[in-house]
Amino acid sequence: LPLCKKCKLHFEGDRCPQCRTLSARASKNFNKALNKPIFFLLAGAAAALIAGRIYPPLDRERILVLAVVLVVAPILAHIVSYARRRKPADPALPKKAYSWSAVSLTALALAVFLNGAGDRLPARNVQAGVLHKYVYRGRGMSYSLAVSSWRPGHNEESLHVSAGTFRRVREGEPVTVEVHAGLLGLPWYGKISPLKANAYPISR
Numbered sequence: 001l002p003l004c005k006k007c008k009l010h011f012e013g014d015r016c017p018q019c020r021t022l023s024a025r026a027s028k029n030f031n032k033a034l035n036k037p038i039f040f041l042l043a044g045a046a047a048a049l050i051a052g053r054i055y056p057p058l059d060r061e062r063i064l065v066l067a068v069v070l071v072v073a074p075i076l077a078h079i080v081s082y083a084r085r086r087k088p089a090d091p092a093l094p095k096k097a098y099s100w101s102a103v104s105l106t107a108l109a110l111a112v113f114l115n116g117a118g119d120r121l122p123a124r125n126v127q128a129g130v131l132h133k134y135v136y137r138g139r140g141m142s143y144s145l146a147v148s149s150w151r152p153g154h155n156e157e158s159l160h161v162s163a164g165t166f167r168r169v170r171e172g173e174p175v176t177v178e179v180h181a182g183l184l185g186l187p188w189y190g191k192i193s194p195l196k197a198n199a200y201p202i203s204r
């Protein structure tokens with residue numbers, strides 16, 4: 001019979017009748033049922049990140065919010081199903097939630113990828129002023145620029161750039177941004193370069 005570590009009590013079934021803690025075996029079975037859908041969710045999230053790096057949409061933030069919701073929702077279902085004190089621990093709901101989120105994230109990744117890869121329209125070069133430069137230190141360095149927006153209804157755009165581009169641009173000076181319309185109507189950006197490349201020699 002399983003032993004509740006908290007109550008020092010042997011009990012029958014999935015939960016300790018006193019504190020409702022799940023037995024080790026029931027807990028293990030619950031988690032095991034979720035391994036595969038969690039793996040697919042992570043794969044979908046990774047695919048979405050990669051697609052967003054190759055063909056970065058200008059409205060990345062809005063897509064990111066959607067992606068975060070798709071990751072957080074099944075985690076909440078997971079916690080609730082695991083912790084519901086009076087009910088047997090049933091992985092069916094979180095399993096369904098993880099699977100739906102995984103499918104949605106994969107579809108999102110595919111949409112972002114197709115939006116760029118299938119875009120056959122010529123790119124447009126727009127000029128924007130650099131407002132701020134940002135460096136993020138994570139596992140690696142990540143560089144981004146906040147530039148004035150050329151789109152009606154937008155104040156600024158946040159653009160990821162390479163380390164080289166980052167060094168060559170300066171706050172307050174203009175850059176040229178290669179903008180694509182997007183096959184699915186999600187505008188995305190390509191090359192970013194200082195407007196007068198020769199006027200600003202590479203420093204350090």
Ligand SMILES: [Zn+2]
Nearest residue numbers: 004007016019
């Ligand atoms: Zn107990």
